[in-house]
Amino acid sequence: MSRASIAPAHPGYFADPFVLRSGDRYYAYGTGLDGQQEPGGLAFEVLSSPDLRTWVSHGGSLVPVTDEPRAYWAPEVAERGGSFYMYYSVGIEDKGHHLRVAVSASPLGPFVDQGLNLTPDEPFAIDPHPFQDDDGAWYLYYARDDLTGERPGTVLAAQRLDDMTRLVGPPVPVLGASSEWQRYQRDRSMYGRVYDWHTLEGPFVVKRQGTYHLFYSGGAWTNETYGVGHAVADHPLGPWREPQEGPVVLASGLGGLRGPGHNSVVRDGQGQDHLVFHAWNALGTQRELHIEPLVWTSDGTPQLALG
Template identity: 30%
Template sequence: MTPKFDSTKFRLLEIVDKSASSIDVAFGDPFILYDKPSDQYYLYGTGGTENGFIAYSSKDLIQWKEVGKVYDGRQPKGWGTKDFWAPEVYLVNDKYYMYYSAHWKENPEDKLENYRIGVAVADNPAGPFLDLTGKPLFDPGYPIIDANVFRDTDGKNYLFYSRCCYEHPVASEIADWAKSKWGYKDIEESWVYGVELDSSMQQVIGRPALLIRPPLKMNDKQSEWESRSVSSGEINRRWTEGSFLLKAKGQYYIMYSANYFAGANYAVGYATSTSPLGSYSKSETNPIIQKNTDHGGVISGTGHNSIFKDRNGKLRCVYHGRTTKTGDKRMVFIRDIRFNKDNQLQIESE
C-alpha cells in the first residue's frame, strides 16, 4: 500500500519566484566567503574543472568573475583521485582553510565510494590551496562527504559531515514499504555527524556524534518530504547531507538536504538544538527550500545550501538548483534569510 503521508501537515514555503532568477554561475554545493581584507566575495563549489576547484569573485554578489583554479588535487601532497566536491573556505588567523571531499587513493578493498574529507591552506582566498599532510583529515571507517566547519563563540571548533549511503542499509517502516513496492533489496541512508576540532582545525577530538538521520516511522512528520526519492521509486537511497550550522537566537540551527541530489526532489530542512553536537529537533516547517514546479514554477533540485554574512552583516543563503531553461546544470541562487516571531528560520523569496 502507498504510505499515508499527509502533505497537508507540511507548510510549503515558496522560496523562489517563477522567473527563476539566479546568478550566472553553474556550480553545485555553493559556498560564499566575504573576504574583509579584499572587500570581495569569493564563491566556491563543485564543478568547473577536473581534479580540484575553481572560484569566482564579486564586489556586489551580482557580477562574478572567474579567478581560476584555486585547488589542484594533483599537487605533491594531494590524497584524492577524483570526485572533488563541496569546498568551504574559512579565514582563521590570517590563513584560509579549505575543507573538501574527494575519493581517497588508499583503497585496498576497492570501494566504489571511498570518500573522505581533507583540509588545504592558502595565504589568499584565490589560492593556491595546499594540502599539508598528504592524507584526509581523519578516517572514521566509512565514506564521508560535505564538510562544514563551525567556530563557536566560546572558541571551540566543530566539523560536521555526512556519512555516505554507500553500504549503509537501514531498516525502517519506509524501507519495508519501499522494498515491497519497488522490489529494492535494501534502502541505504546517509546520516549527518558532528565532531569537535582542535585549535589547529586539523585534528578531531573525541568520537563523532550522530545528529540527523531520516525518519524511521511512516507517521513521522518529516517522512513525506525526506522520503520522496524512495516513495516515488526514483532510487533506493535516503540522503541526509549538505549540513550547515548557524548560531542565532540563542540556539543552533543545522540545515541539511534530503533526497536524490541529481533529482527534482532535492530539498532543504533544518533542526535546532541548544548545543552544537545535539540533540536536534527537526522543524515542523520543513522543507524550507524545495522545488516549485508543482506550483507553476520552473525550479527543481534545490539543495546543499550554506549561509554567509555579507559586508553589512546581513545573513544570506546560497544554494544550487536546476531550472527548465538550464536543464541539468546546477545554478547558484542567493536569498536573504530571516527569523519569524517564533524564531523559525525562513528563506525570503525575491
C-alpha cells in the same frame, strides 16, 4: 507580490556552493572543476564579488591531490589566523570519498592539501562544514553512511575540530532520516546489500539569537525531490530537533526552482543573511548558483525573502 522565478547569480555549472566573506569581499567556491581539464589545472572554481551580485571567476583554487582521475566535491573555507583552510571530499566518481583539508595564504588559493585523511575509518564521508562557536571552539559537520537506523543511508554527524586539521573523538550523531521526503532511492545496491536508501547531506550551521540552526539537504540531488530542511539545538553537538517536518526552507516549485539544495549562509556588511544554494536549470543539464536574502519568521524558521 512574490517573484514567479528566481534567476541564477552566475552563469555556468556551480554546484554545492559556499560563500566566504573575508574583508570587504565575498568568495564563492563550488563543485565543478576537478583540475584534470589541463596539465597543472586546479580543482574547485572560485568566484569573487564586492556585493554578492556581480561575480568574477578566478579559475581553479585547489592543487589536486594526485594526477590520477578523482572527483572533488563540496568545498568550504574557514579563515583563521591569516590562513584559509579548505575542507572537501575526494573519491573515485561517487565511491570511497574521504574528507581532507588544504591551506592557502589567500582566499583565491592555491590551496595545498595537507596530506591528511580526516575520516580514515569511514567508508564514505562528504560535505564537510566548519563552524566556529562563540567561545572560539571549532566543529566539523559532515555526511556519512550509516546502515544501523530504521532508514539506512547517509546521515549527519559532527566532531570537534582541533588546530583546524584534526577531528577529536568519535562522530557525534546529528540527524538521520525521519521522513519519506528524504528518500534517495528504493532498492539501492550498497555495501553488498539492497536498501531503501535515504539521504541527508550538505549540513550548514549558524547561531542566531542564542539558538543553533542547522540547514541540511535531503532526497536525491538528481531530481525534484531534493530540498532543504531545518533543525535547531541549544549546543553545537545537539540534541537537534526539527520544529517542522519537510523541506521547509527550499523545495522544488518555490520561485520556479528545480531540485534546490546544498546551501550555505553568508551575512553581509549590513547584517542581512543570504541563502546560497544550487538548483537545476530548466533543461536539467547543470546546477547553477543562487543567492537570495534570508529572513527569519517569528517562530524562528528561515525562509527566502521573495517579495
